[in-house]
Amino acid sequence: MAENPKFNEYKEQILQILMRMFDYLALNGDFKIEEKGNRIGVMITSDNAGRIIGRKGQTLESLQLLVNRMMFKIDEEVPHITLDIDGYAAGDREARGGEEGENNAAPREYRKRPRRGSDDSPRSSVEQLEKQALDAAKEVKRWGEPVKLPEMNAHDRRIIHITLKEDPEVTTESIGEGAMKKVVISLAKAE
Numbered sequence: 001m002a003e004n005p006k007f008n009e010y011k012e013q014i015l016q017i018l019m020r021m022f023d024y025l026a027l028n029g030d031f032k033i034e035e036k037g038n039r040i041g042v043m044i045t046s047d048n049a050g051r052i053i054g055r056k057g058q059t060l061e062s063l064q065l066l067v068n069r070m071m072f073k074i075d076e077e078v079p080h081i082t083l084d085i086d087g088y089a090a091g092d093r094e095a096r097g098g099e100e101g102e103n104n105a106a107p108r109e110y111r112k113r114p115r116r117g118s119d120d121s122p123r124s125s126v127e128q129l130e131k132q133a134l135d136a137a138k139e140v141k142r143w144g145e146p147v148k149l150p151e152m153n154a155h156d157r158r159i160i161h162i163t164l165k166e167d168p169e170v171t172t173e174s175i176g177e178g179a180m181k182k183v184v185i186s187l188a189k190a191e
Contacts, residue, residue, distance in 0.1 A: 007035050010071065010078055014042060017070050021063065027052060029085075036082075042067075044085040052085050060085060065154050080126070080159075129156055133163040136185045137170045146186040151176065157183050 011033045022029050029046035046052055053060045064083040071078045082089065129152075136147040149160065160183045161172045171188050174181045 006075070006077075007040070010040060010075070013071060013074055014040065014067065014081060017067055018042065018044075021066070035079075039079050040081045042081060042083045044083060046085060049086045049088070053088050057088065060088065061153070061155065068155075068158070126159055129159040130163045133160040133185070137164055137167055140170055140185050140187055144187055146184050148175075149183045149185070151180040151182050153179060154181075157181060160185075 014033055015031055018029075018031055027046065027048045029044045029048070029052070032043040032045075034041050034043075044052065051059070052063070054062075060083055064081065067083065068078075068081050071081060132149065136149060140147050152160075157174050161174075164170055164172050164185065169188055171186050173184050173186070175184055176182050
């Protein structure tokens, strides 16, 4: 049933991490963990949903980042983990809607996508971020000049880095201050 043979092991580790985090934060919650394609989805039910979600979903996003980093330290092959509480993240994905327009900007320039949480635009899906990373890498290889992507949060930057980590011709680097940083994609230096 589970596609990933390590899914049950991951499930136990994720459950332990979340229970420990919730215990430290004096929160209660029930967790349902399931495999969703090439990801692991964690559905959380809690009386403290508002505290867990936080302002504009920032606390939930931070918890998700921490869980992903902790699991990545345990096993670098772990699929991406998404947290959802009482349907909050699922509703957020629905609000993002379908297609974001095609990138019609000139080569080496990428249209700035609005920050997460702004009411006037959808946030990028994993597939859109992967496509953006691959398109930018193609431009770097073609023109030899670095490409700077728009500011994005740690989750979105991680998707860019992971998408291009196996490409020996390019390197990625996050630059900037604070939570929102840019990713620069450059040609890998010849050894």
